[in-house]
Amino acid sequence: MYHLELERVVEEIRSRGADRVLLQLPDGLRPLAFQMAKALRKSTGAHVFLSGDSCYGACDLAVNQARELSVGLVVHYGHSRMTADDDVPVLYVHAEVDLDAEALVEEAAPLLSRWQRIGLVTTVQHVHMVDEIREGLRGRGFTVYVGEGAERAPYPGQVLGCYYRNAQAVAGDVEAYLYVGGGEFHPKGLVLSTGKPVVVANPFNAAVSLMTEDDLMQLAKKRVAQIATVRDVERIGVLVSSKPGQRAAMVAEMLQSRFAEEGYEAVIIYLDEVRAEHLNNFVEAQAFVNTACPRVAVDGVSGVDRPILTVLEAEVVLGDRRWEDIWGDGYLG
């Protein structure tokens, strides 16, 4: 189903003369990891290492592992470039998935029919299908907008779980969005970032559904309650991730100073990944603010027994922003 583009990878390994290669795969591709490593080793003679750490996004680029293993190339699957690659060469392979654009539009059209002006968004797995889907929508009388120009999402219509600039670029023109992709993770982020309704067309199971701000009201209530709780605490852990695309030490230090000004005691905790087993032993911290992936706070971390806020929510606690100004429009930053 995925385009693994092994020939392009082989070509890159050969042209760089890389004799040590680090292969970084998201969970969905790990069942194929041994065969991919074997195929690359056979074709190039290179020593192929598999990265076993998380690979949630290009934010997770395994540059530290690459340095420690002295590899000549990192092959990162499933995402597009998000950050500068420092000194380690990186080949990005999107792991594209084809879909039947005509069938998908046919399925989505009835739910879209209450609107006329539609924004089209998807993930990097399907960005190569955007033109075909747009034509299908136009053929049914919709006016279609595809935002582009976002630095961290370089393909027209592309969104990331934390970054919806291409969607926001056309928010003023559209009444609703068509999101093409699997799961609720991106549509939820899209609603949170634009406040507009989203028709979700899942090409993996041909299901079509609608998500609106009303569906996220439970989440809004929960977030407001957490903000209120954190207002009354004394000690806060400000989390900074070491992942290259999530590192925000300056933001954390700024927050730490602001918390101090407002009478809180805030300490910065530097970690790779926000997980319960890492956080729960910091028993003095009554709450956490996460400067890394904003979805960690919004979607929750299983087993963490104290509130975790995003940076914007922390600014609401500090009185530097109002809740009404962040909810439903740029909520993820």
Ligand code: SF4
């Ligand atoms: S949503 Fe989180 S994991 Fe995904 S790209 Fe953004 S920072 Fe990385």
